Amino acid sequence: MPSGFLRHIKRCNSHDMAGFRPFRVESHLVGWIRPAFRDRLLSFPDVFRPEGEGVGLSPALDQPDQRSEAVGSVLKHLVVDGVIPRLRREMYGVQTGWGTAPLLAMDRAAIPFFGVTAYGVHINGFVRRADGIHLWVGKRAMDRGVAPGQYDNLVAGGQPLGLSLQENLLKEAREEADLPPDLALQARPVGAITYVMEQKKGLKPDVLFIYDLELPADFIPRNTDGEVERFELWPLEKVAASIAQTDDWKFNVNLVVIDFLVRHGWLGPDHPEYLDLCRGLRR
Structure with a gap:
């Protein structure tokens, strides 16, 4: 050893950023996702949309509570499909940096899939x-x-x-x-x-x-x-x-x-x- x-x-x-694509909210870069996960998210067009090589949220979701609810609904489907593990029922903030207002809340279990800090x-x-x-x-x-x-x-x-x-x-x-x-x-x-x-x-x-x-x-x-x-x-x-x-x-x-x-x-x-x-x- x-x-x-x-x-x-x-x-x-240890990481290779070539294997990840940007995840943005309100044009803010807030995370990084794998291409296969990006494709899975884009199967929910009412919530996620393509942004260049990455993915963002629908512009219709313009309030933090709206985004949290919509993304939470998608996460439940992804759990049923076995894409992500069971939800933890503990919410983390998706932010542009420490001390900034959260753009949405996301279940802790999903945070690494979205590459959010x-x-x-x-x-x-x-x-x-x-x-x-x-x-x-x-x-x-x-x-x-x-x-x-x-x-x-x-x-x-x-x-x-x-x-x-x-x-x-x-x-x-x-x-x-x-x-x-x-x-x-x-x-x-x-x-x-x-x-x-x-x-x-x-x-x-x-x-x-x-x-x-x-x-x-x-x-x-x-x-x-x-x-x-x-x-x-x-x-x-x-x-x-x-x-x-x-x-x-x-x-x-x-x-x-x-x-x-x-x-x-x-x-x-x-x-x-x-x-x-x-x-x-x-x-």
Whole structure:
């Protein structure tokens, strides 16, 4: 098995844009779709129309709620036809950029098929001990659809429409680690990580908002939503060795932990991959 940290960043930024076509709303480029999926969408002419090599929405759908309803109806047909998996009943915003008004809402399950930018929050929960920093690591349940049995952050979740980042952080912290609000609010924003990854479903241009949370030595996280099987507290040396030498972590969590190792001085400028890691975390 290849070793090193940089391979994880390369994996999360592996894509060939020649295999995708633009998806536009109101002439705004908001996503990228595969040609076969474009053809399938164009079989719903009341909702989708060709725009050059890509696809756009019918101009009759000129309001966000109209677009959301019309696209949602198409998605239900695509689920029945087996084109996309079952819907998640969690809505994401389709936007021109972070902080802009959503042009429509789309079910989370469909986001990668449309190559729309998705946002999420990740919390590094750590403890300072006499022998150094220790990081809380979650072991994902085996019934998860994504990365079953792999390692995860203390808290991580997608950013749904209708919640602020803080509201989502509090929700995810309670569900995933049973963090009380007063403790979760001590999480400190420390930046964002970006990547563009090609998967079988489509393109994942993701943005992860990263938080560090220093926890009391006597706090024990407890999962309440079934996503995590157990939590373990690891010294940074063990964390770093696992990231560098195995593929045991959820693909994007590798990047979050590498960023933590860099910011906390465990990975320093003397490491041969250091500059490439710093650049690669924010493409």
